[in-house]
Amino acid sequence: MDTPLLSISGLTKAYPGVVANDDVSFDIKPGxxxxxxxxxxxxxxxxxxxxxxxxxxxxxxxxxxxxxxxxGKPSEARxxxxxxxxxxxxxxxxxxxxxxxxxxxxxxxxxxxxxRQIREVSETYGLPLDPSRTVGTLSAGERQxxxxxxxxxxxxxxxxxxxxxxxxxxxxxxxxxxxxxxxRSEGTSILYISHKLEEIRALCDHATVLRxxxxxxxxxxxxxxxxxxxxxxxxxxxAAPEARAKALGEILLSVKGLTLPAPGSFGTPLRGISFDVxxxxxxxxxxxxxxxxxxxxxxxxxxRLSDGxxxxxxxxxxxxxxxxxxxxxxxxSGPEExxxxxxxxxxxxxxxxxxxxxxxxxxxxNGFIGWGKARSFAEEVIERFDVxxxxxxxxxxxxxxxxxxxxxxxxxxxxxxxVLIVNQPTWGVDAAAAAFIRQSILDLAxxxxxxxxxxxxxxxxxxxxxxxxxxxxxxxxxIRDVAGLDIEQIGLMMGGAxxxxxxxxxx
Amino acid sequence: xxxxxxxPVLLIASLMVSATPILLAAIGEMVVEKSGxxxxxxxxxxxTGAVVGFAIAVNTGSPGWGFVxxxxxxxxxxxxxxxxxxxxxxxxxxxxxxxxxxxxxxxxLIGKPYEGLKTPTLxxxxxxxxxxxxxxxxxxxxxxxxxxVSLILVAAxxxxxxxxxxxxxxxxxxxxxxxxxxxxxxxTRIRMAAxxxxxACAGLGGAYLSLVRVPQWTEGMTAGAGWIALAIVVFxxxxxxxxxxxxxxxxxxxxLQLNLQAAGxxxxxxxxxxxxxxxxxxxxxxxxxxxxxxxPASLGRSFHASH
Numbered sequence: 001m002d003t004p005l006l007s008i009s010g011l012t013k014a015y016p017g018v019v020a021n022d023d024v025s026f027d028i029k030p031g032x033x034x035x036x037x038x039x040x041x042x043x044x045x046x047x048x049x050x051x052x053x054x055x056x057x058x059x060x061x062x063x064x065x066x067x068x069x070x071x072g073k074p075s076e077a078r079x080x081x082x083x084x085x086x087x088x089x090x091x092x093x094x095x096x097x098x099x100x101x102x103x104x105x106x107x108x109x110x111x112x113x114x115x116r117q118i119r120e121v122s123e124t125y126g127l128p129l130d131p132s133r134t135v136g137t138l139s140a141g142e143r144q145x146x147x148x149x150x151x152x153x154x155x156x157x158x159x160x161x162x163x164x165x166x167x168x169x170x171x172x173x174x175x176x177x178x179x180x181x182x183x184r185s186e187g188t189s190i191l192y193i194s195h196k197l198e199e200i201r202a203l204c205d206h207a208t209v210l211r212x213x214x215x216x217x218x219x220x221x222x223x224x225x226x227x228x229x230x231x232x233x234x235x236x237x238x239a240a241p242e243a244r245a246k247a248l249g250e251i252l253l254s255v256k257g258l259t260l261p262a263p264g265s266f267g268t269p270l271r272g273i274s275f276d277v278x279x280x281x282x283x284x285x286x287x288x289x290x291x292x293x294x295x296x297x298x299x300x301x302x303x304r305l306s307d308g309x310x311x312x313x314x315x316x317x318x319x320x321x322x323x324x325x326x327x328x329x330x331x332x333s334g335p336e337e338x339x340x341x342x343x344x345x346x347x348x349x350x351x352x353x354x355x356x357x358x359x360x361x362x363x364x365x366n367g368f369i370g371w372g373k374a375r376s377f378a379e380e381v382i383e384r385f386d387v388x389x390x391x392x393x394x395x396x397x398x399x400x401x402x403x404x405x406x407x408x409x410x411x412x413x414x415x416x417x418x419v420l421i422v423n424q425p426t427w428g429v430d431a432a433a434a435a436f437i438r439q440s441i442l443d444l445a446x447x448x449x450x451x452x453x454x455x456x457x458x459x460x461x462x463x464x465x466x467x468x469x470x471x472x473x474x475x476x477x478x479i480r481d482v483a484g485l486d487i488e489q490i491g492l493m494m495g496g497a498x499x500x501x502x503x504x505x506x507x
Numbered sequence: 508x509x510x511x512x513x514x515p516v517l518l519i520a521s522l523m524v525s526a527t528p529i530l531l532a533a534i535g536e537m538v539v540e541k542s543g544x545x546x547x548x549x550x551x552x553x554x555t556g557a558v559v560g561f562a563i564a565v566n567t568g569s570p571g572w573g574f575v576x577x578x579x580x581x582x583x584x585x586x587x588x589x590x591x592x593x594x595x596x597x598x599x600x601x602x603x604x605x606x607x608x609x610x611x612x613x614x615x616l617i618g619k620p621y622e623g624l625k626t627p628t629l630x631x632x633x634x635x636x637x638x639x640x641x642x643x644x645x646x647x648x649x650x651x652x653x654x655x656v657s658l659i660l661v662a663a664x665x666x667x668x669x670x671x672x673x674x675x676x677x678x679x680x681x682x683x684x685x686x687x688x689x690x691x692x693x694x695t696r697i698r699m700a701a702x703x704x705x706x707a708c709a710g711l712g713g714a715y716l717s718l719v720r721v722p723q724w725t726e727g728m729t730a731g732a733g734w735i736a737l738a739i740v741v742f743x744x745x746x747x748x749x750x751x752x753x754x755x756x757x758x759x760x761x762x763l764q765l766n767l768q769a770a771g772x773x774x775x776x777x778x779x780x781x782x783x784x785x786x787x788x789x790x791x792x793x794x795x796x797x798x799x800x801x802x803p804a805s806l807g808r809s810f811h812a813s814h
Contacts (some may be wrong), residue, residue: 073691074691075691090685090689090690091683091686092678092679092682092684092687093682093688094678094684094801094803094804095675095678095679099675099678100681102672102675102678103675103676103687103690104690104693108672111670249639275748332587362788
């Protein structure tokens with residue numbers, strides 16, 4: 001058992017402008033569940049893509065059972081015994097389970113034998129699945145089972161699972177963990193990618209933590225607290241925020257007991273969220289992705305209506321009003337997904353400007369669009385936010401991510417909203433543009449707007465926010481002043497509200 | 508009117524002949540659509556098959572060579588469609604419509620010298636014993652070889668899609684070309700093969716019109732049969748068995764209304780002439796209204812492997 005199953009040394013992969021993996025080394029032993037832990041953008045996905053042969057490393061080497069291992073494509077990795085369960089499934093809805101499994105195998109047996117094998121494997125590993133069911137009718141958890149069984153039928157030595165629990169219900173997570181434990185006891189190694197600390201503590205033997213593409217340490221999760229691991233993930237690099245003296249105005253946005261069911265099988269329900277934001281204030285909301293960020297933004301922007309009385313804008317109940325009415329009343333929003341949510345990809349910047357600014361900026365007259373005004377509005381956004389584009393007539397799709405982000409955030413800020421809520425305002429944006437966007441958020445607040453910034457970048461939140469709260473499974477932690485917050489307290493807030501009392505005791 | 512003049516044995520026998528062109532075109536198009544490609548050029552490929560098959564049969568004196576040439580001509584036309592849509596990523600609907608226009612124009616050009624000529628036609632392939640059966644022998648077992656070929660083709664397509672791995676891969680490509688590509692299947696190559704098969708089938712269907720059913724060449728003789736084939740594929744929910752039902756229903760009503768017209772039925776001729784189109788579509792709509800609409804999920808979407 002001394003030779004590691006997979007040994008990774010000095011693996012480096014750079015993309016233009018970003019080093020996704022920088023000299024990463026670690027070993028996976030036979031029969032262990034090894035966690036790969038890190039924030040979004042820490043380089044986890046790039047690393048497993050290299051192991052699975054989807055991406056070729058720039059430097060470094062991998063050894064499988066001591067022999068050099070350099071898969072050029074996924075089928076070579078599969079032949080070496082590496083199997084991968086994708087985060088986004090690669091299934092065919094209209095085909096049945098057995099057909100889907102057959103399509104993912106190199107040499108599938110005849111259908112009747114395959115159906116029997118699927119039944120056997122599904123019973124052995126406690127993954128109930130009927131081979132004749134149509135995949136389109138399956139739940140997210142069952143669909144994942146199809147992928148897992150597809151992998152298991154090929155007797156993998158290393159099973160890679162990319163955030164497998166992000167789409168599962170708690171019951172399904174339990175079933176999955178039992179299966180993984182059984183696989184481990186049979187000697188299969190599992191590389192388990194996640195950023196959910198409690199899961200990793202419950203399941204994994206070892207954990208390698210990545211931060212900004214670097215391996216910042218390996219630990220034994222069961223001997224560490226979630227807090228310690230959160231610190232490793234987030235790092236101590238950020239500057240402690242300073243208190244900002246500010247004259248705060250009246251409450252502009254008030255959310256009380258906001259509760260909404262999950263929008264679909266992949267969503268997170270919102271559970272009793274309450275907070276106030278005052279004029280001149282920036283409220284930062286942190287938390288690991290998928291804990292209700294998108295749902296909260298949709299509820300506040302008006303994409304989803306909530307119970308009467310739960311959202312109050314300048315003293316007026318807007319919970320039952322749609323996005324257009326809320327925009328008119330001064331509540332603007334910038335969702336995370338630039339292409340397809342914040343902007344229509346194939347429409348020009350002028351048209352995209354009209355989409356959210358039509359009424360507030362008076363771009364309409366008698367139901368007709370005043371294109372002259374629309375053009376000057378788009379040009380104003382482009383000029384003030386330094387959007388690099390050939391002109392306002394360019395399609396949104398043609399802009400680089402950073403420039404489009406400047407446009408969609410700028411489009412809302414130019415409208416001088418009373419309340420602005422943005423999700424991931426600087427996601428995938430280069431440092432200079434990000435700094436500019438943050439400064440404009442601060443300027444907006446200084447002029448007397450109330451701003452809610454949802455982000456997974458803690459440094460960013462510390463820089464722009466006056467107060468900070470964290471979302472965890474659709475609940476909002478207690479909101480605290482940023483001044484005086486330290487990394488331990490933030491880690492606890494992100495880990496869940498139940499730890500909060502301890503934090504108070506410690507502080 | 509004199510209904511007794513309608514002989515049920517002859518009616519069913521001529522029904523099978525009447526339905527064969529549409530059946531051939533529809534089963535080919537079904538395979539194309541199962542792979543996720545929408546080729547609206549069936550009418551154009553059929554009429555090109557009709558004129559090329561006719562010309563070759565007249566010149567060689569062999570209807571067999573006529574059918575071979577018609578299949579090749581249909582496939583050649585569909586190859587143009589395939590290159591445009593699969594490699595140059597043109598819009599499938601517009602390209603298919605263009606293919607129909609090209610086929611109609613091309614066929615008039617090629618067919619001009621052949622108008623009014625006679626062609627050798629396929630002999631009846633009497634099946635020993637079976638064709639001697641009373642009533643059924645004449646009804647079902649005294650047809651030319653292409654009628655049986657079309658039926659065998661339907662069965663073969665059904666079995667291919669249901670039981671073979673290649674058929675499964677073809678369906679998978681039509682369902683989600685991205686997933687299929689991720690699993691390492693050659694999406695474009697598989698679709699090209701399906702498009703060529705569909706073109707060849709449409710060509711055969713057209714040649715059956717000009718060489719057996721009519722048998723003569725007249726401009727525009729397909730008269731919308733290609734469009735009916737397309738409609739049948741959709742309303743048959745992309746199932747081989749239902750395509751057969753739809754095609755035979757259309758053929759049956761066509762023959763029946765002709766017989767009714769001859770018998771002097773007291774119904775406007777225009778309504779009788781329209782009845783095959785109406786009845787086929789109504790019946791298939793009723794069938795497809797029940798149960799799932801199994802349209803291939805990637806139907807009509809362009810695929811480009813960007814990674």
